[in-house]
Amino acid sequence: MYKVKAGIIGLGRLGKEYAQLIKNHVKHVDLLAACSLNQEELAFAKSKLDVQYTYTDHHQIVNNHDLDAIFLMSPPVHHAMHLIDAVNAGKHVFTTTPLATNVDDCNTVIKTAKNRPSQVVMIGFEHRYYQAYNQAKAIIDKGQIGEVIMINSSTFDKEKTDMYYKQYGVDAGGIFMELNIKNLDIVRWLSNKEIESVTSTGGSFKYELFDRLNDADSVMSLLELQGGGMANVAASRLSQDGFNFKTSVFGTEGSLEILNQSSSESIIMHDTKGVNIKIPQTYFERFEPALLAQANDFIQCIQESKRPSVSLEDGLEATRAAVAMTKSFLMKEKIHLER
Numbered sequence: 001m002y003k004v005k006a007g008i009i010g011l012g013r014l015g016k017e018y019a020q021l022i023k024n025h026v027k028h029v030d031l032l033a034a035c036s037l038n039q040e041e042l043a044f045a046k047s048k049l050d051v052q053y054t055y056t057d058h059h060q061i062v063n064n065h066d067l068d069a070i071f072l073m074s075p076p077v078h079h080a081m082h083l084i085d086a087v088n089a090g091k092h093v094f095t096t097t098p099l100a101t102n103v104d105d106c107n108t109v110i111k112t113a114k115n116r117p118s119q120v121v122m123i124g125f126e127h128r129y130y131q132a133y134n135q136a137k138a139i140i141d142k143g144q145i146g147e148v149i150m151i152n153s154s155t156f157d158k159e160k161t162d163m164y165y166k167q168y169g170v171d172a173g174g175i176f177m178e179l180n181i182k183n184l185d186i187v188r189w190l191s192n193k194e195i196e197s198v199t200s201t202g203g204s205f206k207y208e209l210f211d212r213l214n215d216a217d218s219v220m221s222l223l224e225l226q227g228g229g230m231a232n233v234a235a236s237r238l239s240q241d242g243f244n245f246k247t248s249v250f251g252t253e254g255s256l257e258i259l260n261q262s263s264s265e266s267i268i269m270h271d272t273k274g275v276n277i278k279i280p281q282t283y284f285e286r287f288e289p290a291l292l293a294q295a296n297d298f299i300q301c302i303q304e305s306k307r308p309s310v311s312l313e314d315g316l317e318a319t320r321a322a323v324a325m326t327k328s329f330l331m332k333e334k335i336h337l338e339r
């Protein structure tokens, strides 16, 4: 079968892991090029990923005529520009979340993609490729827990250091965009309802740096859903045991909880030290099997000229809610989502 020739933009915390996943595990793809602002990362790409081309300017990678597709792993504030330039250069594009950091940019990306219907443009909501989340979705859609009336979904990232947050805090789009965006898609996807309003609160309980950035280290939001129902979405950068991602759904006839283990590690170990449950330490570790399934699906969509099951409009709606949550947090008031 024809191998898709791909490049990757961004080789940071996620991009480096993702590039190795593409190179070593994704089927029917050759990773030929990488783009990063960091020379050490480009040296890694040459020596460990064996790419032919390295670039520091994204225009060069998207205009490389040897490439069919781009995996986008750059900081959120650059997604819209990188997506638009890659799509206009004729490339299929897979982007990690968010689609863009504001609604106008999301709409421009969607318009650009619509003008290029033969190209696959896909956003990464990997929980949709995660077995336990899919089982939960099937149970809900069969009506087995009745009408969904409450969802709790949270992301608690393992605590890092002041230096780390100084280096990475600014381009990430804020805690609502960075840590809550997947939870927002989970709420919409599992409830089959749009988000109507958000009320957010939070603070910088341990890292005052986030105060200075008008951001927070821990936040919580109450969401009202169209047609009834509510969700509680929380995020923190202060998790002590590892990367925790938890979702529970409560319905009129039952409830369900999706456990926090990565799919490959569901063991509770008992020994002389007591009971030990392995908690994933990073986002990548937590979602690796789903990230692989998702990347394989992107390549399959290209090969079979299929549309991805997750739409760019799903990306838009998650960004719309994350923007509203940030506004609610800053203005200390309930925000109704405008459509």
Ligand SMILES: NC(=O)c1ccc[n+]([C@@H]2O[C@H](COP(=O)([O-])OP(=O)(O)OC[C@H]3O[C@@H](n4cnc5c(N)ncnc54)[C@H](O)[C@@H]3O)[C@@H](O)[C@H]2O)c1
Binding pocket: 009, 010, 011, 012, 013, 014, 015, 035, 036, 037, 038, 041, 056, 057, 058, 073, 074, 075, 076, 078, 096, 097, 098, 168, 178, 282, 283, 284
């Ligand atoms: N880190 C995670 O665990 C995680 C989890 C889920 C999603 N994501 C998403 O993945 C993306 C990357 O996150 P990260 O944590 O790896 O970021 P990072 O800051 O660690 O890395 C960013 C990479 O992008 C490159 N870059 C920055 N500006 C660029 C530009 N203008 N042109 C070309 N390259 C540029 C940098 O050189 C670096 O290689 C973000 O959109 C983030 O929301 C990250």
